[in-house]
Amino acid sequence: MVRLDAVGLRYGGGPEILKDITFRLDPGAFCFLTGPSGAGKTSLLRLLFLALKPTRGLISLFGEDVTALPQPAIPLMRRRIGVVFQDFRLLDHLTTFDNVALPLRITGQRREAYAQDVMDLLAWVGLAHQADAFPPVLSGGEKQRAAIARAVISRPELLLADEPTGNVDPALARRLMHLFLELNKQGTTVFVATHDEQLIRQTGAPALHLEHGQLRAA
Amino acid sequence: MTTAKPGPIIPPEAAPLRTLTVTMAVMCTLACLAIGALTLINRAVDQWSHGLSSEATVQLRQMQGVDPQAELAKLQTLLGQTAGIAAVTVMDPKDAARLLEPWLGTGNTADLPIPRLIRLSLDETHPPDLEALANRITIEVKGASLDTHQRWQAELTRMARSLSLLAYAILALIAASAVAMVIFATRTVLDANRQVVDVLHLVGARDGYIARQIDRRFLATGLYAGLMGVGLALLIFLILGLSGRVSGEGLAAASRSLLFAPPTVSLTSYAALLAVPVAATAIALITSRLTLIRMLRNVL
Ligand SMILES: Nc1ncnc2c1ncn2[C@@H]1O[C@H](COP(=O)(O)OP(=O)(O)OP(=O)(O)O)[C@@H](O)[C@H]1O
Ligand SMILES: [Mg+2]
Numbered sequence: 001m002v003r004l005d006a007v008g009l010r011y012g013g014g015p016e017i018l019k020d021i022t023f024r025l026d027p028g029a030f031c032f033l034t035g036p037s038g039a040g041k042t043s044l045l046r047l048l049f050l051a052l053k054p055t056r057g058l059i060s061l062f063g064e065d066v067t068a069l070p071q072p073a074i075p076l077m078r079r080r081i082g083v084v085f086q087d088f089r090l091l092d093h094l095t096t097f098d099n100v101a102l103p104l105r106i107t108g109q110r111r112e113a114y115a116q117d118v119m120d121l122l123a124w125v126g127l128a129h130q131a132d133a134f135p136p137v138l139s140g141g142e143k144q145r146a147a148i149a150r151a152v153i154s155r156p157e158l159l160l161a162d163e164p165t166g167n168v169d170p171a172l173a174r175r176l177m178h179l180f181l182e183l184n185k186q187g188t189t190v191f192v193a194t195h196d197e198q199l200i201r202q203t204g205a206p207a208l209h210l211e212h213g214q215l216r217a218a
Numbered sequence: 219m220t221t222a223k224p225g226p227i228i229p230p231e232a233a234p235l236r237t238l239t240v241t242m243a244v245m246c247t248l249a250c251l252a253i254g255a256l257t258l259i260n261r262a263v264d265q266w267s268h269g270l271s272s273e274a275t276v277q278l279r280q281m282q283g284v285d286p287q288a289e290l291a292k293l294q295t296l297l298g299q300t301a302g303i304a305a306v307t308v309m310d311p312k313d314a315a316r317l318l319e320p321w322l323g324t325g326n327t328a329d330l331p332i333p334r335l336i337r338l339s340l341d342e343t344h345p346p347d348l349e350a351l352a353n354r355i356t357i358e359v360k361g362a363s364l365d366t367h368q369r370w371q372a373e374l375t376r377m378a379r380s381l382s383l384l385a386y387a388i389l390a391l392i393a394a395s396a397v398a399m400v401i402f403a404t405r406t407v408l409d410a411n412r413q414v415v416d417v418l419h420l421v422g423a424r425d426g427y428i429a430r431q432i433d434r435r436f437l438a439t440g441l442y443a444g445l446m447g448v449g450l451a452l453l454i455f456l457i458l459g460l461s462g463r464v465s466g467e468g469l470a471a472a473s474r475s476l477l478f479a480p481p482t483v484s485l486t487s488y489a490a491l492l493a494v495p496v497a498a499t500a501i502a503l504i505t506s507r508l509t510l511i512r513m514l515r516n517v518l
Pocket of ligand 1: 011014017035036037038039040041042043044086
């Protein structure tokens with residue numbers, strides 16, 4: 001599903017943030033990524049959703065070498081990946097409903113086809129009453145849930161989440177983790193970056209630890 | 219359930235497009251004025267070459283020791299024998315003298331050896347061989363020469379050609395600056411929506427999809443600006459046409475003839491004017507599409 005081979009990354013002429021990262025995620029895996037702030041967790045995830053190119057090394061997703069991927073194939077590969085951004089990246093001019101529906105809408109699906117799914121998912125994350133609200137008026141936790149809903153609405157094969165529970169109370173964090181586990185049961189590979197040691201213990205999934213640009217099992 | 223219509227994928231912040239609408243409308247007006255000028259020039263060339271080549275003049279100068287009446291008779295016989303001449307009109311000497319009055323004053327022409335003028339109407343469907351006719355006239359009739367107006371006509375036509383070249387150059391410049399404006403506006407819109415475009419890319423939207431969301435607005439802008447431009451130009455022609463005193467007869471008459479020519483003539487000029495919004499729309503759509511595709515490909 002995901003394979004990294006001796007991957008190195010540096011921004012511009014700066015120091016190497018990631019050095020010789022080698023690991024793999026098998027299909028159906030559920031894995032955490034931990035590490036101190038500034039260790040490069042977000043950077044590693046950005047490599048995985050093709051927002052960055054590695055300075056060196058090999059990355060392959062779904063069995064395809066992404067460094068050799070032709071430009072037109074990139075959108076199609078991204079549609080197989082759901083991403084929860086640390087900074088949410090909701091579109092302020094669209095309602096919560098439209099934000100969550102975005103991954104379906106850009107594939108050309110009609111509103112009638114996805115409206116019910118979107119509403120069901122919004123209800124599940126506790127945002128049904130905010131469907132018509134715009135992100136600027138949502139609380140931090142509500143934005144986070146909207147971002148999560150957008151990441152999972154298209155039932156991606158790979159889910160990448162960057163601090164998905166940083167802004168919610170422990171009860172809601174467990175509920176959201178439950179959603180991830182539910183998706184994982186249905187076959188989605190899940191990779192979650194988090195500082196929350198308690199959440200990792202509760203979930204009982206393996207974790208990788210990133211520090212000084214190196215990755216090791218936690 | 220939530221609102222029935224999904225919100226626009228790209229925020230409808232319209233400031234750069236409003237500027238573009240205004241400037242493009244002005245450029246379309248200028249284009250229409252250039253087209254109007256071009257139409258008038260072409261029509262004038264048509265009329266000149268038509269009017270002049272259906273006529274020719276023979277000048278018969280008085281020469282010492284030559285009987286003008288005998289030469290005139292000889293000339294008339296010769297012209298009568300030539301095929302392709304529809305009518306021969308010998309101008310009265312008094313009329314000829316009157317033509318000179320503005321230069322010489324009334325009554326001063328009596329003693330002058332004013333040449334006789336003979337006007338020929340040519341059969342346009344079977345015109346005579348004017349060169350051969352000119353040769354015969356010079357050889358057989360003393361003091362006579364044929365003026366076919368060709369030199370005059372060539373001069374006018376050459377001038378008109380340069381004017382219409384100028385009009386085409388102006389049209390080309392207008393089109394080029396419209397392209398530049400659209401490129402600039404497209405960049406502005408894209409820069410203003412960089413974050414949105416990033417998110418769209420990250421959820422897997424294709425460049426073509428994103429481009430369509432934006433260039434739709436450019437299509438509307440081009441069409442709207444084009445129609446406004448034509449409307450404004452027609453208004454200008456109308457005002458010029460109605461204000462003969464102010465703008466001078468020439469300009470007013472020209473504007474009137476543009477607006478109110480018989481349908482057979484005005485059809486082409488109206489079609490040319492309507493080509494302006496079509497061209498504006500095409501320029502706006504194609505330019506913004508190409509710019510978007512090129513710029514979107516460069517952001518990962
Ligand atoms: N676009 C960028 N340009 C230059 N340097 C960057 C850029 N993004 C991140 N960095 C640097 O890379 C390092 C790792 O950043 P990253 O965001 O990956 O850390 P992180 O592990 O996600 O931290 P946190 O836990 O606080 O989210 C940091 O030192 C940061 O300054
Ligand atoms: Mg981070």
